[in-house]
Amino acid sequence: MQNLYKKYILIQYNKGFTLVELLIVIVIMGILAGVAITVINPQGIRAKTNDGTRKGDLKKIQLALENYFTDFRGYPGTTTWVNATATGTVLSTAVVPNYIGVLPRDPSGDVTSTNPCVNNTNTYYSYRTTACSGTPCLASRYVLTARMQVDTSDNESLCSTLSNWSSVTCGAIPATVYCYGVQNP
Numbered sequence: 001m002q003n004l005y006k007k008y009i010l011i012q013y014n015k016g017f018t019l020v021e022l023l024i025v026i027v028i029m030g031i032l033a034g035v036a037i038t039v040i041n042p043q044g045i046r047a048k049t050n051d052g053t054r055k056g057d058l059k060k061i062q063l064a065l066e067n068y069f070t071d072f073r074g075y076p077g078t079t080t081w082v083n084a085t086a087t088g089t090v091l092s093t094a095v096v097p098n099y100i101g102v103l104p105r106d107p108s109g110d111v112t113s114t115n116p117c118v119n120n121t122n123t124y125y126s127y128r129t130t131a132c133s134g135t136p137c138l139a140s141r142y143v144l145t146a147r148m149q150v151d152t153s154d155n156e157s158l159c160s161t162l163s164n165w166s167s168v169t170c171g172a173i174p175a176t177v178y179c180y181g182v183q184n185p
Contacts (some may be wrong), residue, residue: 002181003127003141007081016027019132021029025043027172030153031086033075036048039161042124044150045075047149047150048105048112048149050108050149051148051149051150051153051180053107054106054125054146054148054180055123055146055180057104057106057146057178058125058145058181059102059182060104061084061085061091061095061100061103061104061125062143062144062182063099063100063125064094064095064099064100065083065099065142065144065184066125066184066185067095067099068094068095068098068099072136072138073138073142074132074134074138074139074142075138075139075141076093076094076095076128076129076134076136076137076139076182077090077129077131077132077136077137077138077139078090078091078128078129078132078137079128079130079131079132080127081128082126082127082128082130083124083125083126083127084103084124084125084126084127084144085106085118085125086106087105089125089127090137091103094136104125106124106125107113108149108173118144124144124146124147125144125145126144126146127142127143127145128142128143129141129142129143130142130164140184141180141184142164142165142183142184143164143181143183144181144182144183145159145178145179145180145181146179146180146181147178148178148179149178151180152165159179159180159181162182162183163183164183164184
């Protein structure tokens with residue numbers, strides 16, 4: 001009976017984990033977390049989400065432009081590239097607030113250039129029309145673009161594939177620049 005009691009006491013004192021066992025478990029959990037993060041790729045998911053937002057934003061601005069066209073039989077004219085969402089531009093003064101409450105902003109917030117023809121990594125919405133006439137200056141065609149973060153080369157709305165792209169004299173976009181665009185129907 002006394003031997004049995006000693007074994008019971010030894011079992012009672014050996015119930016915990018050793019420091020080495022705990023460290024091994026922590027290292028294994030760290031490795032699994034690192035693998036999970038690389039498989040999930042949060043930056044890639046965020047970039048795709050931002051690109052989806054950009055496409056939706058361009059469709060909203062396009063709808064406002066088409067409503068403007070219905071009233072004026074032309075689009076707000078500018079023969080230079082402008083930031084499509086900046087306050088005070090020809091686009092914002094023409095469509096806000098009658099056709100759209102607020103022009104949507106690029107989700108990344110990076111607006112340092114308005115020319116989609118240059119090869120840089122800035123993201124923004126750009127707007128340009130063909131030559132315009134009258135007061136207000138009305139154009140017959142426009143191009144509205146967004147710089148994308150993820151390759152959209154499989155999409156038929158790539159800037160360089162738009163029929164109005166050549167009429168705004170931008171030329172070819174470098175292969176490293178992903179551009180999505182919409183135009184008047």
